[in-house]
Amino acid sequence: MKDGYDVIIIGGGITGAGTARDCAMRGLKVLLIERNDIATGATGRNHGLLHSGARYAVTDRESAAECIRENLILKRIARNCVEDTSGLFISLPEDDLAYQATFVQSCLAAGIDARIIDPKEALTMEPSVNPELTGAVVVPDGSVDPFRLCLANVIDAKARGAEVLVYHEVVDVLQENGRVIGVRVLDKVHGEVKDCYGSVTVNAGGIWGHHIASLAGVNVGMFPAKGALLIFAHRVAKLVLNRCRKPANADILVPGDTVSIIGTTSTRIPYEECDDVRVTPDEVDLLLREGALLSPSLSSTRILRAYAGVRPLVASGDDPTGRSISRGIVCIDHEVRDGLKDFITITGGKLMTYRLMAEQATDAVCARLGISARCTTAEVHLPGSEIGGLEETARKIWEVPTTVQKAAVGRAGSRASQIELDSDEGQGIICECEEVSYGEIASAVDHLDVRTLTDLRRRTRFGMGTCQGELCGFRAAGVLAMKTGNASSARKDLRDFMNERWKGMFPIAWGETLREAAFTQWVSKEVLGLEDNGI
Amino acid sequence: MIHNEHIRSSNFEECIKCTICTEFCPVIEVNPLFPGPKQAGPDGERFRLKNSFFFDENLKYCMNCKRCETACPSGVKIADIIHSARMDYGTVIPHLRERILAGTDVMGTLARPFAPIVNAVAGSKAGKTVMDKVLGIDHRRSFPKYAGHGFIGWFKKEKASIQDSFPSQVAFFHGCSVEYQHPEVGKAFVEVLNAVGVGVRLMDEKCCGVAMISNAMWPQARRNAIHNLKEFRKAGLPVVTTSSTCTLTLRDEYPNILALRNDDVREDIVIVEKFLSDMLDEGDIKLVFRPDYKAKVAYHVPCHMEKLGWSIFTRRLLEMVPGLELTVLDPGCCGIAGTYGFKKENYQYAQAIGQPLFDEIRAEDPEYVVSECETCKWQIEMSTGYKVVNPIVLLYEALDLDKTREANMR
Secondary structure, eight states: SOOOOEEEOOOSSSSHHHHHHHHHTHHHHHEEEEEEEEESSSGGGSOOEEESHHHTTOOOHHHHHHHHHHHHHHHOOOTEEOOOOOOOEOOOOOSSSHHHHHHHHHHHHOOOOOOEEEEOOOOOOOOOOOOTTEEEEEEEEEOOOOHHHHHHHHHHHHHHHHHOOOSSSEEEEEEEEEEEEEEEEEEETTEEEEEEEEEEEEOGGGHHHHHHHHTTTTTEEEEEEEEEEEEEOSOOOSSEESSSSSSOOOOOEEEEEEEEEEOOEEOOOOOOGSSOOOOOOOHHHHHHHHHHHHHHGGSSSSSOOOOEEEEEOOOSSSSSSSSSOOOEEEEEEEHHHHHHHHHHHHEESGGGHHHHHHHHHHHHHHHHHOOOOOOOOSOOOTTTSSSSSSSHHHHHHHHSOOHHHHHHHHHHHGGGSOOOOOOSHHHHEEEETTTEHHHHHHHHHHHOOOOHHHHHHHHOOTTTTTTSTTTTTHHHHHHHHHHHHHTTTTTHHHHHHHHHHHHHHHGGGGGHHHHHHHHHHHIEEEEEISSSSOO | OOOOOOGGGGGGGGOOOHHHHHHHOOOHHHHSSSSSSSIIIIIIHHHHHHHHGGOGGGGOOOOOOOOOHHHOOTOOHHHHHHHHHHHHHOOOOOOOOHHHOOOOOHHHHGGGHHHHHHHHHHSSHHHHHIIIIOOBOOOTTOOOOOOOOOOOHHHOOOOOOOGGSEEEOOOOOHHHHHHHHHHHHHHHHHHHHHHEEEEEOOOOOOOOSSHHHHHTHHHHHHHHHHHHHHHHHHHOOOOSSSHHHHHHIIIIIIHHHSOOOOOOTGGGGGHHHHHHHHHHHTOOOOOOOOTOEEEEEEEOOEEEEEEEEEHHHHHHHHHHHEEEEEEOOOSSOOOOTTTTTGGGHHHHHHHHHHHHHHHHHHHHHOSEEEOOOOOHHHHHHHOOOOOEEEEHHHHHHHHHHHHHHHHOOO
């Protein structure tokens, strides 16, 4: 074997990031390769629901049991990435209340603490829930910030020696005598091609793992199912709201950070469309109609954006909706299945079970390498989670934290102590809606593999608030250009960033969102001089 | 339409982040601790909804001047959002100082019989030191003087019996300051209205509650509001006022802060300048001014008059006065904001906020300043030495009451 890495992991989504962390924790020399930025695929395009497993309890007990185990682990090791909001499964007059008993029974059997409560009590717990509810069950659902969770895994992997290449696309899987020995990658920023060698290569490409596998000459049949979601501008509900019925469209409302997210739809799409999914007017209508049944106030709450992701399910059977497919984890050692050595595909599963997926993939890697180190990812805190929850962490770092410091802790957790947030400069606000400070922006640019404003957004939440980048885009562009010394591409980057913001606003561009967009366009073009379709 | 227009409860989402509110905030300019209306209001609201830990105690520096709301092109009730946050998450408990400052009617009732003594003590160095050290009321602050005889007593004795003889009637919400400190404003009101043929009735009113609202005594404010609304409904007459702050409180703070519906009476609650101006427009009344009246005055528009959007009516009346040299002062807050400027921790900010106004008054050097708000009066008189009068008092002095009475005989 040529000099190289113990393991090359393809895909900087949550599965790849988690696998990189696990491998690094077990002492392996790791290379993580991502063709875009981290968390750009399905990882960053979902509900951000910290499943209790209740949703799958009736249809897929195994997944449900996995979910609740991982749910409890994440609440412990990723405290700045998840929020223990608790959740309700409500029955409405049009739902069969008899389903509730089956549901609770299945939950309990899967180890999920589900408790039937009086509808009146549900209204007290969550005043925004549809008051016509006829039944309610409390479950330990929560919310998870997938960008933050993915980032925490990458940060920890790097701290443990892993190397990370973003904007590097795998263009070939290198083989020798029936073994995979590495990958050929294209550095998309500099346009250079180079070869990287590893003892084992892990395909963690999510839906794009289909393509990676084909580069290796093996087949992993993926089942692309588009899911559309809407982001509402503030927290409408404190709890996660679900419908207590067989899983269907748009029946989950999640309070995520400062916003609320309703979803999803499920539409089978051809594999070729995975790179450019768009939300249709019909999907928007459906999400609004069904969402208002969970919480009627959604129909009078401002919508920030619409977006869609592609579920990376492994194809099986011919169910056209994709909902009856097991969300189970698929870990393929291609030597066993295809006779191709040192190549492992980890797929299926979901955000919730990423840690378990990483554990299984790392176990397979270690088995090939003859390493017996035990998995400790369920016990060791992710970076940011070390001290405790938001309030505890903020007060530990600063006796009397300012609003900006609190907001930083809300995102970075205990990592906020490493960010310059004491000076006036550090506390200067770049993004007003999300209270993102100069300190956070500067720290992300310096330490977190940021190339573009959109990367910076994923690291910090800047530009993700009510105004969608109206002024902060310009401010952050200034910081990024200053820090990287690369002012020439800043204008294009800013335009790309603004256009990406508009892409999400377009499907729901009416009312206040349209006013905001028109105002943003005026500010961008007429005041700040961003030409050429600045918005 | 699946998705409705926005409703009141999510009014903060109508903010399009233009930041004009922050430009107009008098507090943020002088006090860096205050996050400013946009951040404290619509931006902060999203964080408070996420977690109450994001509530910022510095919201207490908001004066509720409502200049942010006046400026907002999107109609966001910024000051109300900030105030509601203080109600929902604030930890400030009203102590003795707050109770004294907010208890405008109780304190007035207690103090008036001893007015000379109370005024002397409150005005003395020793009295001010005690109030500063014990209560936290800044020693540099001058207290308004209590009048020895109140407005209501005068009205009952001198005027009540003839009011039914007028062809139309209004209910006068005189407010605490007219009863306890400035009965001359009430007297001027009655004389002017009677002269144009309008009778005046008093109600069993309680303090509008604005000082209670500002001092975290919301349950008490709510009790007063419920009582007052009942009185307004019982009277079934236009409710006319002389104080801009009472007016704003009765019309807007009742529904928006205290969550009391007043839409059945809200449109009937008007300040006297608007009332007279409307009557003039309708051709219902005539005003005859004294030919020999001469004065140079400067008009300071109180913040709450700006919010009501009614300063135009006062200007219109003042501009009718022959012999009046009128300057309208630049828009700007005087800094006192009711009881805000009395508090030791706010004194320096209150004075800094008012400074441009004080400078302008000195530069104009009028005979006196005109303003509809009693606390603006206290602040300007204390800070500049210029006397401040309510516009109704100026009208009373400028009108030829006999000729006006004749002109309005029907």
